[in-house]
Amino acid sequence: MLGSTRTRQPSDRTLATRPVLLRRISLGMLAGLLIQYGLGMIVNLYVSVPVRDHGSGMLTAVGRALANGPAALTVHAALGLLLILGAVNLVVRALIQRQRLVAWLSAAALLAIVGAAASGAAFVGSGADGDSLAMALLTGVALLCYAVNLFALGPGRPDRAAPRP
Numbered sequence: 694m695l696g697s698t699r700t701r702q703p704s705d706r707t708l709a710t711r712p713v714l715l716r717r718i719s720l721g722m723l724a725g726l727l728i729q730y731g732l733g734m735i736v737n738l739y740v741s742v743p744v745r746d747h748g749s750g751m752l753t754a755v756g757r758a759l760a761n762g763p764a765a766l767t768v769h770a771a772l773g774l775l776l777i778l779g780a781v782n783l784v785v786r787a788l789i790q791r792q793r794l795v796a797w798l799s800a801a802a803l804l805a806i807v808g809a810a811a812s813g814a815a816f817v818g819s820g821a822d823g824d825s826l827a828m829a830l831l832t833g834v835a836l837l838c839y840a841v842n843l844f845a846l847g848p849g850r851p852d853r854a855a856p857r858p
Contacts, residue, residue: 718782719799722776729769729772794845798841799838805834
């Protein structure tokens with residue numbers, strides 16, 4: 694059969710374990726955001742943003758934070774960029790797996806993370822307390838979205854729910 698192509702159908706086990714990756718990514722994002730939240734508090738309380746960064750734009754603020762900011766600010770900015778990439782990854786994977794609720798929640802979390810990043814860059818530029826508050830509140834929104842993802846995706850391993858015959 695030279696001209697025929699054989700397509701492989703996914704097994705029941707493969708279909709049942711697909712949400713496992715979405716759960717793992719959601720949990721990883723939740724943990725990453727908690728670490729980011731703690732780093733943000735450290736930066737807010739103990740790090741002085743260089744005067745030359747006041748009044749700079751968003752991309753300039755992020756670039757300077759990564760290139761020559763205080764160590765805590767550099768780690769905070771780098772982790773923020775990684776969280777944005779992780780959030781995009783989760784949205785795409787949820788869409789591919791046709792997990793609509795998870796896709797919507799993950800998209801909302803992505804928007805919250807991007808909003809928090811914009812507020813963080815504005816905070817670096819202005820030092821305004823409102824920007825810091827917006828960053829914290831948007832992080833809380835993203836945390837809530839990922840926590841609901843974990844609930845919506847159900848238990849970790851479907852084969853452990855029922856005893857085997």
